Amino acid sequence: MTALSRQTLDRLDSRVAVPRYDRSAVTPGIVHFGVGGFHRAHQAMYLDALMNIGEALDWGIIGVGVMPGDRRMQEALAAQDYLYTLVTKHADGHYEPRVIGSIVGYLFAPDDPEAVIEQMADPAIRIVSLTVTEGGYNFHHVTGEYDLTNAQVRHDLEHPQAPQTTFGLIVEALRRRRERGVAPFTVMSCDNIQGNGEVAQRMFTAHARALDIELGAWVEREVSFPNSMVDRITPVTTAADIEELQRRFEIEDRWPVVCEPFTQWVLEDHFTQGRPAFETVDVQVVDDVMPYELMKLRLLNASHQALTYFGYLAGYRYAHEVCQDPLFVDFLLDYMNIEATPTLRPVPGVDLDAYKRTLIERFANPEIRDTLARLCAESSDRIPKWLLPVIREQLARDGDIQRSAAVVASWARYAEGADEQGRPIEIVDRLKEPLMTIARDNRQWPTAFIENRQLFGDLADDERFRRAYLNALESLHARGARATVEALVAR
Numbered sequence: 001m002t003a004l005s006r007q008t009l010d011r012l013d014s015r016v017a018v019p020r021y022d023r024s025a026v027t028p029g030i031v032h033f034g035v036g037g038f039h040r041a042h043q044a045m046y047l048d049a050l051m052n053i054g055e056a057l058d059w060g061i062i063g064v065g066v067m068p069g070d071r072r073m074q075e076a077l078a079a080q081d082y083l084y085t086l087v088t089k090h091a092d093g094h095y096e097p098r099v100i101g102s103i104v105g106y107l108f109a110p111d112d113p114e115a116v117i118e119q120m121a122d123p124a125i126r127i128v129s130l131t132v133t134e135g136g137y138n139f140h141h142v143t144g145e146y147d148l149t150n151a152q153v154r155h156d157l158e159h160p161q162a163p164q165t166t167f168g169l170i171v172e173a174l175r176r177r178r179e180r181g182v183a184p185f186t187v188m189s190c191d192n193i194q195g196n197g198e199v200a201q202r203m204f205t206a207h208a209r210a211l212d213i214e215l216g217a218w219v220e221r222e223v224s225f226p227n228s229m230v231d232r233i234t235p236v237t238t239a240a241d242i243e244e245l246q247r248r249f250e251i252e253d254r255w256p257v258v259c260e261p262f263t264q265w266v267l268e269d270h271f272t273q274g275r276p277a278f279e280t281v282d283v284q285v286v287d288d289v290m291p292y293e294l295m296k297l298r299l300l301n302a303s304h305q306a307l308t309y310f311g312y313l314a315g316y317r318y319a320h321e322v323c324q325d326p327l328f329v330d331f332l333l334d335y336m337n338i339e340a341t342p343t344l345r346p347v348p349g350v351d352l353d354a355y356k357r358t359l360i361e362r363f364a365n366p367e368i369r370d371t372l373a374r375l376c377a378e379s380s381d382r383i384p385k386w387l388l389p390v391i392r393e394q395l396a397r398d399g400d401i402q403r404s405a406a407v408v409a410s411w412a413r414y415a416e417g418a419d420e421q422g423r424p425i426e427i428v429d430r431l432k433e434p435l436m437t438i439a440r441d442n443r444q445w446p447t448a449f450i451e452n453r454q455l456f457g458d459l460a461d462d463e464r465f466r467r468a469y470l471n472a473l474e475s476l477h478a479r480g481a482r483a484t485v486e487a488l489v490a491r
Helices: 008-013 037-041 043-052 070-079 113-121 151-158 166-180 196-211 213-222 240-247 290-313 326-343 353-365 373-378 380-384 389-396 402-414 431-439 463-476 481-490
Strands: 030-031 060-065 084-089 094-098 103-108 125-129 186-189 228-231 258-261 263-269 284-286
Touching: 008 151, 030 043, 030 113, 030 402, 037 043, 037 258, 043 060, 043 094, 060 070, 060 113, 070 103, 084 240, 094 240, 103 113, 103 228, 113 166, 125 166, 151 166, 151 196, 166 196, 186 196, 196 213, 228 290, 263 290, 290 353, 290 373, 290 380, 290 389, 290 402, 290 481, 326 353, 326 389, 326 402, 326 481, 380 389, 380 402, 389 402, 389 463, 402 463, 402 481, 463 481
Parallel strands: 030 060, 030 125, 060 103, 084 258, 125 186, 263 284
Antiparallel strands: 084 094, 228 263
C-alpha cells in the first residue's frame, strides 16, 4: 500500500495517471471557496489537465474552508501535499484513477481569517471561485435580496477585518486591493444557480454597499462575475470508495473523489485580469451561458428532483436503481419532453433529444451509486431554483404541469419523515424543522406545504397548480409512489 504524497508519485501503480508537470513550479493564481468533491472533480481537474500540457502553471489553486466541517478537508489534503485521486467510474465497471495536483494549498478561515484575506489581496490572485452550494449565497428565496439580518453577516458588517463569512472575507480582500491600487480579481461562481454570476454580483455588491456605498459602487463597476454552467455527477466519497481504491490500485488516499465519465463546463468569457486557456481542455467559453444553464437546471437538476422523492418512497435508495426501472424512465422522459423542454431557449450546438437520452444513461450508471438521500438533501434550496420556474412558465403558457406538481407533492410526502413502510427518513435541509412540522399536517391540511410563501410565493393561489398538487398528494397517501407514477405515465 502506498500513501499518496509528493514523494510517492513515482511509486504508484502504472495504471494511475499522475501530474506530468513540476508541482514546485506551480504558483497560486486562484483562491477557491468550497473545496468539496465537485470542485475537485471539475474545476481543479480542468486546471490539472492544462498543467499537464505545460499551461496555466501560474494558476494554482489555494483552497479555503469557512464551515466547521471544512477542517477535515484541510487536514486530509495537507497530509498528502494537497494531492488527491480522482476516480472516474465507467458503467461497465472500469475505473480510471488520476492524481490531481492543481491544488497547492488550503487555508481554514476560522483559524486565521487575516491569512485568507491577505492571500486574496495578493496581486498574483486573479480569480476567486466558489462552490458554496445553492444555499451559500445568503439571499431570500422569494425576494432574491441579500439577507442583511443573517447573524454572521451582521457580525461581518460590524467587524469587517475579522469576518466569518465568505462574503465578509472576499469583500474585505477587495477593499484592500482597492485601497492599495491593485486591480480586483474576478469572482467566478461554479454553483448550480441560474445566472450564478449575476446572483454573486448582487450578493457581494450588496454586502460591500452595506459597508461603504462607494465600495459597493466600485465592486459593481469594476469586478467581473462571469456566469457559468457546470455539470458532473460527483457522489459523496464513502468508506467503500476509499477501500476500493486501496484494493484495486494500492493507493492510500485520505479523501479521494469519485465521479462519472461525463463532464461539462460552459463559461462566460468575462474576466477582469485574464484566465487560464480553459477552451484548450474542452471548456465551452461562450458569450451567453443562459441557454446552457437552463438546459442543465431544468433537465438534469430538476430531473434529479423528479426521480429522488418518488424513488425513495417506492423503496429505492440509489439513483441508478430508479433509472433502471422502465416506469421511472418513462416518467422522467415525459417530464423532460412535455414540461421542461418547452421552457428552454435554443441551445447552440446541442441536440436536446440526445442530451436527454444521455441523462438517463448517466443516471443509470451503477458504478456511481449516487444516493437518493444526497439528491433529496437541501430541497428547499433546490426545488425553488430548478423546478418551480418550469411550473411558472408552463402555467403562463397554459402548458402541462401535472408531473412537476406531482414532484412537489412527492417532496411534501417525503418531508413527512417516514417512508411507505413507516421507516424514518432523515431529512437534511436548512429548513428541516419548519418543513417537517408543516408536512405532518399534510393529511388534515393538504395545501399547507405549498402555502409556505417563503418557498412557493403565490403558486398556491393558482387553481391549476393546486388541483394537480392535491391530486398527486392524495394519490401518494392513498396508493403510494409507484401507483402515482404509473397514473402519471398513463396520462
